[in-house]
Amino acid sequence: MTVTVEDVVARYEPVIGLETHVELSTASKMFCSCATTFGAEPNTQICPVCLGLPGSLPVANAAAIESTIRIGLALNCSIATWCRFARKNYFYPDMPKNFQISQYDEPLCVDGYLDVEVSGRSYRIGIERVHLEEDTGKNTHVGQSGRIHGADYSLIDYNRAGIPLVEIVTKPVPDTGSAAPEVARGYVTELRDILRTLGVSDVRMEQGSLRCDVNTSLNAPGEPWGIRTETKNVNSLRSVERAVRSEMIRQAAVLAAGQRVVQETRHFLETTGDTRPGRSKEEATDYRYFPEPDLVPLAPDPSWVERLRAELPELPAVHRARIRNRLGVSAEDMQQMANAGVVDLVATTVEAGAPVTEARNWWLGYLAQKANERDIEPADLPITPAQVARIVELVGAGTLSVGLARQAVDGALDTGEDIDAVVAAKGLRIVSDANALAVAADEAIAANPDIAAKVRSGKVAAVGPLVGAVMKATRGQADAAAVRELLLERLGAGAATGDT
């Protein structure tokens, strides 16, 4: 029998927690002036500072500090009036200095919250801290294992080393029951939208500019919180949900068998949706944190912080409420659109004249599918809400069927041209209705009496040229099999098949 989350919550209560790392989209790195362009040739965006060469010193990037404070403000945090960077010491070759400049007991932002809507219910997720640190380089382990142990050799790209990284840590989140996986996903989704609205990060999970570690524990009702595991390598919104679900189910099985959950880091496997044990926390290094002596303390001027607060853009929840009000859709519909990242696309499509339902269906349906195929966000599709509105208009007017409309969308996506231009170029117009086809069929029969006579006499295979004529008349936009059947029917030859 397949165990579900519902089975789990019948016996246990989950507590989840999320640690999210966000690469900021500043023009330069955290502690030097190197560029941060994603995908550049390995080791071309490096200098003595981000390589940690002997003698080099860090200087903090003011834009990164500003972005971090804005994130903290958007998450309802208190902003420290004085704080410091700290060194996190451990040996790993992707870290040029063998310590990471991070923040420890004095983070820039603390004690905030984020409200997340899931299935019509609102969950308040406490934010423990938001702090700023530097990213590490990227290792590529070449060899069968794909990991450092057993690699034939390893390559290190330090382009990523020193890119500003913001870590956002939630407080433990209890009382989510069977919604825990959706709450986790909803939180990351909402956070992503906030970060995007703030314009502080590309927030591309697939490129690693938004990375998520998911903590999960279970406890019997009335008992203290259980031992938690930390699941890493969770690289999509869907994976966040799956990782929590699979960890709940796995831990429930462990507990049901009378065993203890091991406190450990686990690795999420995209292919199976399972988690596998990674590094055990019990043998984790002592990071020997201490205040970074190469950097002066940060003391954000409160008046500057207040100005940043005043200048925050309209945040997604407020924006959604406003849009929802305008569109007049249900909370569930709104949430669905938000999760798919299409709220603004739908709203703009409606503004351009499309009815809400159609606009929503297009963006959540065919266009979401196309974005998925291309592995991009719907907003990055080369089609505008105005074009989508035009499609809706053409369908509504009966000029295009849904199938033809999709062809028109495909054409627009491929060529980047206007919908009307695509429709004209492809000669798209509706021909699937019975009347139009019947007219074309009758015309073909009338124009080819000899062939029609042969078919009437039972030579069904002779119908080919007539089908061709109808197809030609409808400029290839009818279904050939349907045309064949229609012709045979009208010629009284029945729906015979297969006899040639």
Add this chain to the structure above:
Amino acid sequence: MSELTRLSAAEIAGAIAVGEVSAEEVTRAHLDRIEQVDDVVRAFLHVDTDGALHAARRVDADRAAGRDLGPLAGVPLAMKDVVVTEGLPTTAGSKILEGWIPPYDATITRKIKDAGIVMLGKTNMDEFAMGSSTENSAFHPTHNPWDLGRIPGGSSGGSSAAVSAFEAPLGIGTDTGGSIRQPAAVTGIVGHKPTYGGVSRYGLIAFSSSLDQAGPFGRTVLDAALLHEVMGGHDPCDSTSIPQGVPPVAAAAREGAGADLTGVRVAVVQELGGEGYQPGVLAAFQEAVSTLRGLGATVLEVSCPHFDYALAAYYLIAPSECSSNLARFDGVRYGLRVGDDGVRSLEEVMSLTREAGFGPEVKRRIMIGTYALSSGYYDAYYGQAQKVRTLISRDFAAAFEQADVLVSPSSPFVAFGIGERVDDPMAMYVNDLCTLPASLAGTPAISVPCGLSEGLPVGLQVMAPALADDWCYRVAAAFEAAYVGTNGPLRAPELIGGAA
């Protein structure tokens, strides 16, 4: 010995400026001197003959072209090998950096070059600046020109010996706990540790980030001041660099040369003297205090009770920071790599590299620092040491309410014999007793020769409040004028003709 090597830096610069001598002649004279004496002094790890001559010729060309020359243009300099120099080996006295050629210049290296100062080469030092005798160099000890069987102080012993032995009129050292002042004292020259943040640390291979400061050596107070003005000033590449400009140290040195200290309040620090100090050192110091009084200074005594804890605090803070700063030397990116046979793991190669590449004193301090920063020990050790540091700063602040400068011997001892203390770390550490408080407080202090004990030089330390480096120079220059007026300059033996 060429008379040119006997001249002060100010005299050399003046002679070059008026065309009495070319920079190339001056450089050749010093290169010859190095050739003659450095196989017994062994001050240099690397002599850059071509680079020095090239730099000298450029000064001569600039002069011929009528371009403005800086106040030290054409003056040769000995650079401590902890300062990064583009294209020139930089080892910090360690095997682990043998063969590394830096791709960039330290800020002070660039300033030296821009000023037309001629860098003769890189000087020996205790490995990673850890030591008081230069015996911890991974390459060879350096010998005190006053007695080749004795140490030249440390960790900047190569630079102090080079200046004392007339191999260069100027030297650059770095001072973490006394590494400029103690070598200056025991080789009979002037050495100044600037206010922390007054001279850029960018490109200094870090030992203890919150303590390290580069500073000048000269045979006269004015020479040291002139070099200080070239080295100092704000550097945007060093976050801990202070915004204030260089104090008017050369003007202060010139003013002090008038030998009038009327109205200047000079305080003797009770805790820096007495038991554990060599009688000859104390006698020379008392004589120096009398001289200051004779120059019109008001002499008083102050107590700085927390100075007694400076040694303990220093030997927690400096090792803690070094344990982190030296983590980057792992064989992955540059320098020595040991055991990389394609079979051993990364950890083994890192470990073998560090085992082979670091000397015993460096390992000792890494171990102490790693321990002191460990979870559970941090508060008792590093945290407590930082509190002591604050108390020492308060002692200074209280003392400077009563006095303009504080004075003490620069070191409890004159130069000791090579090999005498190598087996006893504590006997080595107490060399820094007098110099540690100003290091921990980040305040400026100078050592100026104040006589001989058993035929070996003794230094007078003059300490001033933060940013008041000019007070150090003024008082030191006044003392120098009085001392030299009475006794003639302190000069190391000629060394020519196999003085060893």
